[in-house]
Amino acid sequence: MRYILFLCAILVSAPSFAAESYFSSVKLPRGVEVQVPKGWWLLGKDYNRMIQTSVEAAMDLSGIGLDGGEEVNLIAANSMPRTTYAALRIDSTIPPSATPKEIINISKSELRELSSYMEQEFNKLLPLQGNRLLNFYGVHVERISGHPALVTRYRRSGPKGPVIVEINQIYPGGSHELRMNLSYRESEKALWLPVVKKIRATIKIK
Numbered sequence: 066m067r068y069i070l071f072l073c074a075i076l077v078s079a080p081s082f083a084a085e086s087y088f089s090s091v092k093l094p095r096g097v098e099v100q101v102p103k104g105w106w107l108l109g110k111d112y113n114r115m116i117q118t119s120v121e122a123a124m125d126l127s128g129i130g131l132d133g134g135e136e137v138n139l140i141a142a143n144s145m146p147r148t149t150y151a152a153l154r155i156d157s158t159i160p161p162s163a164t165p166k167e168i169i170n171i172s173k174s175e176l177r178e179l180s181s182y183m184e185q186e187f188n189k190l191l192p193l194q195g196n197r198l199l200n201f202y203g204v205h206v207e208r209i210s211g212h213p214a215l216v217t218r219y220r221r222s223g224p225k226g227p228v229i230v231e232i233n234q235i236y237p238g239g240s241h242e243l244r245m246n247l248s249y250r251e252s253e254k255a256l257w258l259p260v261v262k263k264i265r266a267t268i269k270i271k
Contacts, residue, residue, distance in 0.1 A: 088101060088102055090267075094139060097271075098268070101140070102144070105142045105145055105153075135158055135160075136156055138155070139243075142154075144260075149250070149256070150253065151248065151257040151261060153264055154244075155243060155245045155268075156244045158241060158242050158244065159241045161239075164236065165238050168214070176204055176206070199221055199222055207233075209233055209245075210268050212237040215233075218230065223250060227252075228248055233245040247261040249261055
């Protein structure tokens with residue numbers, strides 16, 4: 066009887082556990098929405114406080130004014146506590162560098178050429194930031210939020226160990242393209258890989 070009562074207690078309490086979420090849905094300018102861990106701190110202004118105090122309602126930043134430049138940052142956030150490292154950054158570029166059709170129809174030889182070019186660029190650019198390229202995993206065509214995307218993955222050095230980086234260039238059509246950068250410290254893979262996967266899976270582009 067005690068065992069049955071214990072099972073009943075678990076079943077009754079299960080919905081309350083399922084209802085709790087450690088992510089906040091953030092609405093960004095240009096029709097972009099993404100889920101971000103509530104504990105992460107947002108770079109710039111006071112958005113961090115908004116993330117931490119958000120419970121169930123979506124954070125609506127869609128009305129924030131943007132600079133008139135070709136590329137603007139929509140959100141940049143880092144993991145907490147600050148002794149850990151994982152990061153999200155989403156930028157929007159007007160006009161887009163390609164159409165969705167062009168990305169879908171890109172050939173294998175063009176992808177190889179693009180991969181070679183990107184590897185050379187990272188070998189030149191990363192040392193300017195005090196890092197170096199350790200491994201380059203190439204450029205691939207995938208779909209993110211239903212839209213074609215060029216996905217670049219590589220491994221770089223970091224002050225506290227290697228960092229895994231994924232750059233997602235998303236082409237939703239229309240007037241802009243998105244670049245979503247996701248990264249985490251390799252030694253913290255078990256902690257942050259599921260989180261960055263969820264962030265990637267939850268981005269919505271209208």
